[in-house]
Amino acid sequence: MKNTEKYLPVIPVLVAYAALLAYGVLIPGKWQIASQLAFYCALGQAFNLFMGMTGYVDFGYVAFLGVGSYGMALPIYHLSDKGLGLWLIVIGIFLAAVFSFILSLAVGAVALRLRGAYFAIATIGVNEGFRFLIEGARIWNGSEGLLFFLHMRTAFGKQTATAISNYWADGMVFAVAIVAAIMTLIYMRNKVGYALTALREDEDAAKVMGINVTKYKITAFITSAVLAGILGATAWSLKYSYVYPSDVFEIHYTVEAIINVLLGGAGTLLGPLVGGIIYGVSKYFLAIILPGFQLLIFAPVIIAIIVLFPEGTVGMLKKKVIGTPLEKYII
């Protein structure tokens, strides 16, 4: 396959995100829903990089978003009067990446020695453990969290601070989603992707084929975690100007990530995007049409999709387009 041909599937991804962005920008009053959808897509894209490609389910995934949001909150909270201006955001993203990198290395080094369900169970406590650590040991203000609405104004000025919360943070969420999708495609087209496919299908056979499975699992885990960290920093900290441990370590987000990936198709490139939009749109409209009943309706819808298309909507589409010109674009 020629190099250009290998990377053609990035086109539908970019087109879809551009369309979503255009929908939010061009139609008045739709920016918030567009950015919320982008958040689900980004969450799915980042999670898919690990779960979709390795077949391992990390129930503690939200912890990476959590530490990432602290990575952004801490410099703004403590250094707002140092005249650093927008550099604070750069520092925040860097810290978010570092925090999630360290946490994923620590979790991965221990939990990635376990397989399948054992890995899932081992990770289930990570987010709760972190929340109790922060609350119990009163690290980073403990359960009171960090409120930095005023610090944002001091650091960036009133107008810029408002623009950051209302637009820039959401724009960065789009960027995280696109970067995560591109990373996924790069992995798929290189040795790391083939190694991950092999270990997802049969870890023992993969080892015998000369694949250092631990190395590749950790690579995917860290990449996915760092993207999650940056997502937490932008979608939560920058957008809402506060961080509460009880909010940012909520397992609910891990479950949403899993649903987005499964609805779209684990291990596919377009899957998290499609899954994120299906999930986001149904959640949003069900909450408007039948407030209070949305989960009651939503649960059977998810079950139905997963039973009907066990490989996800994109997984099914991928099979349908084999042999057609679309084959090169949909993976």
Place this chain on the structure above:
Amino acid sequence: MSLLRCENVTKRFGGLVAVDDVTFEIKHGEIMAIVGPNGAGKTTMFNLINGVFPADEGKIWFEDMDVTDFPAYKRAHLGMGRTFQIPRPFSSATVQENIAIGAMFGASGSETSTDMAMEMADHYIDLIGLKEHRDKPAGGLTPIEKKLVEIARALAMKPKLLLMDEAMAGMNPKDIDEMVVFIKHIRDTEGIAIVAMVEHIMRAVAGLAERVIVMHQGALLVDEPTQKALTDPRVIEVYLGKPPEDEHA
């Protein structure tokens, strides 16, 4: 210089001694069969040789390098390939991708790009005659086709030693004869040593192997040239029991 040398290798699972103080050698380019009844320790021996789990005692040398403590993937890099009793292709990947994965991560994997690996895979697809299945997921193949894909995948690793676990189990005599010819062809063209593990298809052993190791209850019973090994009274006893007159002795 021998290609592989196992020295006093022992493996225990709890109280069960699965492999008991086994010593043998494999020469470059040799075809050897490990035979023995069910439970003799053949598969455990294979797993010890290619590092699926470590030996409790003893040493394993590969080309005069002590690989006793090497994990499976490092042994693969040195040139050990393996096929499984029940074929284990990567089901969602295509036939071409399966074989290319062997080329990408095997003995010459570090200097093989993904594109080169795909080209190498095509060569081995021709060798096993599955050209029309090249772009199909390996999970949908027949058992014999899966077995061939597994062999091709192992060959694409460019091994010096190929361990074949029950390569001919469940095949009819015609397929067995074809497989014997195919394995010999592989040895002659690729110049690799082959260790085939066979439980009871003596037709395959006689046609294929130059030397036979017979295992029984974890221990090495016989290490002889094929004809001598298969007519050895101890080997016959392992498979068929003692002759009736001995029962009263």
